[in-house]
Amino acid sequence: MYHTWMRYFTPGPVHHRLGLVCLGVGLQHGALPTVGPRTLDHHVAVVISAGTGWYRTPDHRLTTVTAPALIQLLPGVPHHYGAAPGPGWDESFVDFTGTAVTAYTELGYIDPDRPVLPLTDTTAARAAITRIARAARRGNPHLEVETSAAVHELLVALRRSRADTTGDTDPLLHALARDAFLPLTVAQHAARHGMTPAELRTAVRRGAGCSPKDYLLGIRLGRAKELLAATELPVAAVARRVGYTDPAYFSRLFTRRVGTAPVRFREHQGRAMPGGWSSTVPDPEHPPVIGPRPSA
Template identity: 50%
Template sequence: MEGWARYLTPGPAHRRLGLVCLGAGAQRGTGPPCRDRVLSCHAAVLLAAGRGELVQDARHALVAPVVFWLRPGVRHSYRPDAGGWSEYWLLFEGPAAGAYEELGWLPAEPVTPLPDPAPVRRAFGRLAEAVRADEPDVPAAAAVHDLLVTVRRSTGATRSPVLAALRRDATRRWPVAEHARRLGLSETALRRAVRAAAGTGPGEYLLGVRLTLAKELLAGTDRTVAAVARHVGYDDPGYFTRLFTRRVGVAPSAFREQQQR
């Protein structure tokens, strides 16, 4: 196979960025399979053309365009078919990888089909430019974040009708059970759908939407704190103030003083 590869050795300060790039490259053509190995970091491989097979816990057919994910500590092997393939690869690690997994932006399934591979190919292009920079570690770390977000968006997974409905009705004074009923779902099904799309439960998701709207009203209007609380779904301004303070880190009045122009 022909291609290129770059490897990086990020320092302690770079690792505090949350994710670091350890290497990236591209290969094209036919060659021996990657047999029975275990990585100590995460890897993402864009199969841009061709087909083959991945063995990681089970056998997975690979037909471009897909991204397949190699997990640290998990034994795997993969190979192109006789006709060869074209791939772009990335090695990365860091504590933010766990957060991406928890939030659903680093897929649990080992293979991610791509309805439109063009954005992901462009993201790998930005990664290739980053690892070739004179001081590559920070640009490459940013490119890893960019790539994970681009893959998720390219699958259409960020366009969830369940989340859209929750955002629309977030200020309603409804319990989670009522949101589920109006969506024609059981509470269990709603929790599962929100967890898959947003990495959190419906109550926590609704809270985030409400507090985001509250911030906009506090910073952009002269409404009283009590009026803002009522608008976002809380009849008790004292409870709203305690909730806002615990989540945001400052009281609503202090947030307004900091942010209002």
């Protein structure tokens, strides 16, 4: 016996320009029928929250699926899977497509080489899928936009909960972020952690979805923007604070990556606040306000 609920959508051309669009969503559990063999023209994220089953690759290799787990179905790749005999499993799925899939794949959020991925938890992923299901009510004029946003959220949630990564607690990434403003090369960063540059590249790409150079550069430029927007420090001083001893090189790099020169970026912000900048992240439950807080 099994129970199933599903909805399918047909986003228009303008919705496809959002980068990701949701094509369908389903929530089901029990001794579900076997899926496939079949081949689709889009992606599907199948989240298994309870139970066990199997997945058969195109070359007929059998992989055991044990919850919590993610089954990634890729366009053009034959797949065949199902719950183990007995009570079955708890499954939710989201069909999606879009131009942003390429970027998510390059960043490691979609892994074409590993159709079955163990997860540490499915709570966040199921929450995103539930938002899609709620948006799927008949007559919702915001259906395509709401479900598109939730697909982005789902991919992030699945990446954070993958059992082969450490999410936000990766000690290597924290250490690199801490040392990002030191004038060190990637090779020197690697040596500080007892790694070769190749090992560091592998570890950072696995944890952050990018190269060590891009990871460090993102942190440096983010801090440079903060200093340019919120202080009156000269550009040369900003460059030194974020790890660049050559202000001219910093300006060229900033202009190339940001699209505008540091001085022009500061002019556009117009928010210099000497002494008024806080480095403390506000509590989302109690953000800064100018008036009395609303009563609970």
